[in-house]
Amino acid sequence: MLQVEDLGGAWELRADPEGAGATPPEQSRALAGTTVPASVPGCVHVDLLNDGRLVDPFRDDNELAVAWVGRTDWRYDRDVAWTGPPHERVDLVFEGLDTVAAIELGGAALGSTRNMHRGYRYDVSALLDGTARPLTVRFTSAYTEAERVRDLLGPRPNAYPEPFNFIRKMACAFGWDWGPTLVTAGIWRPVRLEGWSTARLATVRPLATYDGTGTLDITVGVERTRECDLRARVLLDGRRIAVLDLPGGVTAAHAEVAVGDVTPWHPRGYGEPARYELTVELLDGDRVLDRWQRHTGFRTVTIDRSADAVGHRFVVHVNGEPVLVKGVNWIPDDVFPSRMTRERYERRLREAAGAGVNLVRVWGGGIYEDRAFYEVCDELGLMVWQDFPFACACYPEEEPLFSEVVAEARENVLRLAAHPSLITWCGNNENLWLRDPCGWPEQPGGQSSWGETYYLRTLPDIVAELDPSRPYQAGSPWSGSWDHAPNDPDHQTFHSWDVWNRRDYTHYRDSAPRFVAEFGWQAPPAWTTLRDAVSDEPLLPDSPGVLHHQKAEDGNGKLARGLAPHFGAPASTEAWHYLTQLNQVRAVRTGVEHWRAHWPHTGGTILWQLNDLWPVTSWAAIDGAGRYKPLYFALRDLYAPRALTVQPRDGGPVVAVLNDHRDPWTGTLVIERRGTGGALLAAAAEPVRVAPRSVAVLPVPAAVARFGDPAAELLVVRLDDARALWFAVEDLDFTYDDPGLTVDVDAVAGGLDVRVHAVALARDVLLQPDRIHPRAVVDRGFVTLLPGESVVFHVRAPLDLAPGLVKAPWVLTDLSSVRRG
Template structure:
């Protein structure tokens, strides 16, 4: 039987280190080893990112002892991930080279033992060499990430630090085996129209000789055997599972999975084994034309889905630090917020198996980008061969996961070619189009025909339309935030919004842990380094201007920018969801952060939920009430994405700031997967003193006219050990309890809340509450709102 032995006892050598080196952790990276040894300060704190810039431009050596193989015909040295440009040798004898972070490497070391060395060259040096050899290519950022197959955002992004590292970032081991091993297992898992599951397992074996072997494939209590005679290295085994239990996205049904097992044997003795959990479901992408343009709708098991999504970036700038527990926590937060789709963005990594396992379990659909983002990429060798090897390996690795619903060619590169001046700069040079429209769709069609492929995001489906045409395919909405107020979301109805978002700072406790500036201010030195967006502070200020006067202090700035983020995202999502089925999905930029930063995230770099996170629970719930405009008039949209009809009564009230109100009861009936537009029997007579409130089945929609003048807030606070109750004596808009200001470890179950006079809200807190700290942790909109 194949025996796997992890390699331990690594030492790191390089500049500014003693001749004896320092202990190295594998999996790991240079930065984390240097940090553990006290050689560098924490690069994520204050301005330390600049202090450690030398690390990414240096060469490094990892060394350990390679033991001799025992009792097997063959011993392989296997690296699941080398980051990135490395030469591997044993006692000075070269074994091979790596130039791709996103694939694995295997070397025959049978009979070898001695000193194993992995010498890493700076990724900058490799990128600069290839750029000089192949010619420059346009890039949205100053760093040359498009010339090396490495996590692009390691070189910095508009939300991330510039910390390109090196190291053995995934497992390193010896594999000892005899006769044969399973070199590749590729399961095509589908759900047939008759309700039966179909599994076609394609096998490739590697041999040491010509002995016959047998592969046994089992699933759901069924087993099939296939004999591979000498010289036969491939086989396909098919199994039908009658009346298979169906895997569904969360909210639509359960997530049953079956264990699929492949055992390779010879003369009755097991040689190798492969086991994964798979799920039966059918995924289609409906891109048919209609009166509005060209659609983009996920259809899962025959049901059309409005995707409630978030974009995912690497959860740590040093991905080797991301544990299965951390994946589970972050994805669990997403599911708890109503998310049903996670897009793995193309400037990051193909995530660890643990990520996709949790998505399978939670019913989170995965949109997987191939790893190209915001740049023109050379199609010349040696880059092209690396791209193909990387794509084929990762398609095979990830295709067992039922959560995976889409392969996407790239992020913004087709758009960039048209709108960002690339054509002039390229002067006819290849830039990646051949990957997105030829190589990658061929690989998916050949390797994983059970899933759809889309060439890019955004992409209209054809060069006949602009790549970011909102009437066709997928759209990125960045004119809003970069140049326009969030009310600009109301100007069109995209078919599918794959990126949109609005910035806000991390939680106060997160900023205070990471930045020691005194006084802390939006443009203090540490804060500026933790704001990576081009003119990010200016855009935050201009975003506040139409709605609020300039903040007088940091705490007010922090609160109002959080409020603005919530309002911006709510404006977009409510508008787009109310236009189902014309609009069929929104993917918020972004769920998470990789360090403490001012960004578009709903969860900050320390894992703390921003107010936006709690707002997602409302925006992404199965049922949503929202005031919307249709043909110039105000209506109430009841969005029903649940599987049951929504039948109830709407309590509509016009509320005056003095607490008086006039109301109406309106019947509601919304069929499953529909939007019901309800005409309003009354409206606001005094926009400066009245607001509209609609309540139904515990859901609420509010409408404030731009001219509304808020009274001076008046409320009572009651505190017990683990909750804070606020009772309103006046209208309170966007009331917020900032739990981390009570205690850095405290969390609360709510974000922004609007209360009418006489109403109360209970904030449950995950730590004991000191009453003295509560007043300083509560904010709401003051009378000075514009």
């Protein structure tokens, strides 16, 4: 039986004076001869931080002070020995090396690497005899390698002034419009010794599909030390469903197995995400040589990209049923991804599920995530859209990059095949789109190879060969062919960034794209997250530390211009923080409700973005410290199975009844026009029946929609427990009287219950729990109360909280108070 010895844990780290890089920075020369304790899996920055040799790169502008780390060559050392029983073969296995490495064992060179996105295996049988041998991994600066390849192949344009497109490394390590430039190195995934004899399982590719019954298309690849007859036994939940013969010398076997009656895997909101334990055992006679085990699920995925009268659809179908996509874009949850744990993946993904999300797009400037990420998505019923790691750049198609792209793609397509949550492969992020609008063909290197071959030939061929069970997309956005502009809203996928960059968010309503794969609006992180990261005194929206944690081009200018037509200029930094958070919610709500009202013409939305990887002003719903912005709570409403929205149309406002539920929605729709003090001015009621998974649009009766004083009236729409509000004028023109809020606080086990009651209209009441205690959380974001209504904010913390803390400035506020100064 194959045996494993884990080589994780304690290693030694040194700056490498013999590295291949240029003259090392002064800071790394000062480390000459110094040994730093290292932990594997890990990375250089984290090891230096843990040893007290780096300032916190997330604080103020310390990112700049630690830039030397990325320009330095490093080495990791430890002694290794095979202490298990004798085997015909012992392999040294690295699941991930970041990125440019040379490996030596006992002074013998084993090989070199230049790709973070793949694993490496070396036969070390002749080098390990029970005696400890020194193992050294030397890392050349990623800058050195990227600049070498750039000099070799010539320049290629990209969206950022860093050479990330010349090396197969996580692109956003070089900085992004929401991330710092922290170019690290290290043994970032597990490393081990594997001892085996006769044969081992080299690959297992299970493609589990469902068409009324389950089918398992399985391919098993083996590596041998000898020619003999072998078998691969396949078990599903412990039941043998197939035996694959591997006669002497044969290294692969394939079977298509009719599994019969199985419960299919469904995405969230469409059924249970049923999973089965799949086991493959490699047998020599009755002796088990190796065992592979995963959970998988049976489902069939297609994407309807057919033509219609408008253009080309983009509707995801799972098990034959169209699915309204309620998605979020996922970036690496840590700029140092070696710090990610299963627990952290599970926490963040459960948060996504808790917000009503049913799809997570793994964005192309990051990584192929850890197995734990996909296993949690399998369990939760979260669909995964997986980009190949290409983003916002022209990528050379020549060597030494081409073969690396092929190797990483083949490895990861096979590695992730068992996961039912993975529903589509996507060739890149924005590369097909940005080439012409950014003028890349006219820039130096712009006429050279730029990646089109990867996206339109190489990657689809690999997916067609290794994973025909999942649809492939050439890019996001992509209209389907060069017959239409890549970001044409009428054809397949669309990225909506013109609004954030140039226009007010009300312009989201100007079109109904077929599928919105990216859109978003910025806001700063939670107050405590911002204060922990920025030491500016006074703290101002444009103080140096705040601006350093704003990476978007003219980001704060766009925030200010976004506020102006709705709220005017904030009176203080605290007001700016509150209003920009509110404007983020208003903007995203405007887009999602408008597009969702056009289902199935618009097949879904994928918010940019769920998460952050450091404390920053960004489009995220969960900030870099893991704190919820109000947007997180708004998603629960926007992505709820049943919801109401009032939409402006040429003939007057309409009510869209959104029913993403397997059952019809029946009841009486009540539409009222009320004054801010609660007076009922007009009303209408209508019985409705909205079919499952559909939208009904009903006009607001003219008598109700005819506002007498738009500055002091609003529409209130109700159906069962769902409610929508509509204001005919902007906040600048609306009359905000004192809502007469009263607040009662009860100390309860685990925190505080804060009951807020309104005498008059109280719009956008917000409780910010981190202003009570850094570890406090709350269960809701902005809440609007009609006259006479109450709400309870449940504040929880890992320690006792004094009720009086709720009265501290800006803990509890509302829009009227902020507007009135």
